[in-house]
Amino acid sequence: MYLKSKLENKNNFLSKIKNIDLILFVSILLLGFISLATMYSTDGGEILFHTKSHFTKFVIFTFLMLAISFLNIRFWFSLGYLGYLVIIVMLIWTINFGITASGSQRWINLYYINIQPSELMKIFIILCLAKFFHRKRLETVNSFYSVIISLIIIFLPMSLVIIQPDLGTSLLISISGIIVLWFAGLNNKYFFYSILISVLSLPFIISFLKPYQKLRVLTFLNPDRDPLGAGYQIIQSKIAVGSGGLFGKGYLKGTQSYLEFLPEKHTDFIFTLFSEEFGFVGSVFLLLLYAVIIYRIIKIGALSRSYFAKLFCYSFGVSMFVYIVINMSMVLGLLPIVGSPLPIMSYGGSSMLATMIGFGIVMSAKIHSDQSIA
Template sequence: MFQHKRFNSELTFFQKVKNLDYILIFCIVLLSIISVFVMYSTDGGEILYHTKSHFIKILVFFTLMMVISFFNIKFWHITSYIFYFSIILLLIWVAMYGIKASGSQRWVDLYFIVLQPSELMKIGVILCLAKYYHRLKIDSVNSLLSITVALTIIIIPIILVLAQPDLGTSILIASSGLIILWLGGVKIKYFFISFVTFLISLPFIISFLKPYQKLRVLTFLDPDRDPLGAGYQIIQSKIAIGSGGFSGKGFLKGTQSYLEFLPEKHTDFIFTLFSEEFGFLGSIGLLIIYTIIIIRIIRIGVLSRSNFAKFFCFGFAFAIFIYIVVNLSMVLGLLPIVGSPLPIMSYGGSSMLATMIGFGIVLSAKINHRQTIA
């Protein structure tokens, strides 16, 4: 009894510092440093806008991550629904008054930051479902009501994000949510039925896609059909990655990037530039860092006593895995271009903010891993 009370009492500052996962923090710092140097390369070896902005965002959001990590995990459990519904309101605000750019309406101007709420929803849906399944009795998991509520939590933001339109982010939100359903104990047969239904509905779904989205699918199937137009990006991406060879061309020596053959290299195609300069060895090294990060998050989930912390850590680890797989598959031509950033590496404030918030909650789970939540 004494041990139980001690573990559930508020930890001192030094106890919290001691409980941090320093391997995870080291990997995040290492990845951040690499991303700054790669961003420096995208600016042509000069400290220009993208490098400065990326560096400042890393400093600010890393600091935010550390602050968040010292919040008690109970705080995130209590505020999960508030966090989720706040982002829903922001998505509705975007639909009505959002900033338009390149045919999309995805951003809201908060004066101190131009925010893309759909990126935060990747974390919001995991938090919301983690709390929902935390107290749900095991014999109620597969009831029609429980599954309907869980799917509603996932579908509402997806509809709002698809309306922007942003197919890539909506797919990632759906993936993050569905893994929590699986972890929560929803039977495999329901996933199988849903998958078959999706395949049957695919022709109808495609008919509702925007013209540029249909073009991306056709380009994925045959990039050479329009090598100077829709297929240009993916063709140049493959050339850049292939030209890196085993050990790469060297830092600041990527010809595909420096000769401007590769558009948007600082965002979704950042891995292409990295792979050209550091080759197969560098790419494997980067993937090892990501793998260690995912393993550490899963380990924290295993150590955590509360189901809420377990659900969040496992869900977030899977989400990071999916973001990496989708991004790399996209730049390698294995998936259509859907606009999926590489965590921390890609330029973009909203994406990095969401990722760092996620890491902060994971570290909070580690600090309070012995704590139970009623």
């Protein structure tokens, strides 16, 4: 009996390995390799702190992603509300006892790593809302109760993140939640009214922005108004991207980066360095790699038997698309600087952890695609 049980467990494990989406997995590894090579470039062609840290985190979080993928999708369904509440508690803890850096109190010190709960909320708000709408029929999705509960789920973490203050991440959290509402079948009129109210209330909202946030908006509208101050970063970013040309200046040969004209090149502006060194062709390749990853996520959702898995995969895939568009638009001067990392590419443990958890849940949906959730 013992040998039979052991053999069954081995066969079950091998079956899970075979069911992993190989294209998605290889694409993630390739993106990780590109991110490590780019991080090596930000360190001036040496294996320094950012490269070592990024490598360590990517390796650990990749194994974590695989471990998460082997857990049944029903486990992630059961964790939907609890996970959301745990991150809410972490956000409240951050406001009161968190680490302050650059004027914001966003991190919790866990001794071996600093965690930014707001990044994790981007994933767990999708998980929570996917569970909330799992059993609802289309006619009940648009009920007053469903709409109000959904708005509370979205605005509670959003308000806690704004207090830190971190307006950019709070907007990304709300976008992640709104995407789930869209796929759940919320009536289009709610989105139309929300956009209309947001546009009409812009002057009122701007009046409540902090001085540095107003400065970001003004800099976005006219970077040349303060070329050596607030507009310096975006001006240098545009110069770096433009100077890359068709094929780029070559790996480890980005002058804007190596001559330290480009600040924050290892975090939100990582794409700028990559684009300068590899040019338009390299940038298109990176975009195509992201497109393959998003396509595989959406396809896994389409093949999943449970509505919960479908909602999560669709919403996570589109959220990734939004994060990528916002980051690249930001470094190209098409949007104000909001502090949105480029998934996997940008340096940052919390952002990578959240993304890899998302990938792990998607892989779980693929491995257990035949599982239904009552």
